[in-house]
Amino acid sequence: RKEVEQDPGPFNVPEGATVAFNCTYSNSASQSFFWYRQDCRKEPKLLMSVYSSGNEDGRFTAQLNRASQYISLLIRDSKLSDSATYLCVVTPTDSWGKLQFGAGTQVVVTP
Amino acid sequence: DGGITQSPKYLFRKEGQNVTLSCEQNLNHDAMYWYRQDPGQGLRLIYYSQIVNDFQKGDIAEGYSVSREKKESFPLTVTSAQKNPTAFYLCASSIGTGLSGANVLTFGAGSRLTVL
Numbered sequence: 638r639k640e641v642e643q644d645p646g647p648f649n650v651p652e653g654a655t656v657a658f659n660c661t662y663s664n665s666a667s668q669s670f671f672w673y674r675q676d677c678r679k680e681p682k683l684l685m686s687v688y689s690s691g692n693e694d695g696r697f698t699a700q701l702n703r704a705s706q707y708i709s710l711l712i713r714d715s716k717l718s719d720s721a722t723y724l725c726v727v728t729p730t731d732s733w734g735k736l737q738f739g740a741g742t743q744v745v746v747t748p
Numbered sequence: 749d750g751g752i753t754q755s756p757k758y759l760f761r762k763e764g765q766n767v768t769l770s771c772e773q774n775l776n777h778d779a780m781y782w783y784r785q786d787p788g789q790g791l792r793l794i795y796y797s798q799i800v801n802d803f804q805k806g807d808i809a810e811g812y813s814v815s816r817e818k819k820e821s822f823p824l825t826v827t828s829a830q831k832n833p834t835a836f837y838l839c840a841s842s843i844g845t846g847l848s849g850a851n852v853l854t855f856g857a858g859s860r861l862t863v864l
Binding site: 673682683724726734 | 781789790791793796798804836838
């Protein structure tokens with residue numbers, strides 16, 4: 638079983654709609670959680686950190702559910718520019734440098 | 749502007765040849781990392797370094813070597829022992845001090861290696 642799992646998608650979303658997807662992790666001792674965005678053939682870039690109480694950054698909302706071991710990302714009022722692959726990243730407490738990446742969820746926003 | 753520079757962006761190599769990928773950062777970050785990305789897979793950690801003159805193997809270190817002689821530089825050598833080296837290689841850095849946000853990664857633009 639993979640340490641971090643994501644639905645690969647693609648999630649096809651009409652412009653203006655809301656899309657949400659999850660990422661599950663297997664290590665209950667995981668400490669830090671992030672969402673990164675990666676455009677095709679480009680490097681990943683930090684979208685947002687995920688805090689225990691949940692957090693929002695504009696149209697993006699991230700949630701953490703430690704009991705069920707998953708994090709989620711919700712995008713409201715989707716823009717064409719939101720089309721990308723969203724990578725879930727988890728840091729285990731006992732392996733500081735060994736961040737674990739999911740394979741990504743592809744989102745395609747259509748006009 | 750601060751950032752991470754990787755070179756070359758594209759590289760072609762014949763089987764049996766070693767190749768070195770450059771990674772330089774001017775962010776004054778302590779920690780640096782090398783990842784490999786293959787289609788449909790998550791990033792996999794090759795090596796990481798928390799301080800100068802020290803580095804640790806990641807999950808897929810076989811066939812690779814690194815050095816960390818300067819804080820700013822963390823070159824990766826892909827040796828002929830690496831069985832399937834064709835991939836997208838990403839260098840990253842982070843503050844790495846254990847403080848909040850210490851392992852937030854900043855990535856370089858990547859090096860795409862193709863073995864012919």
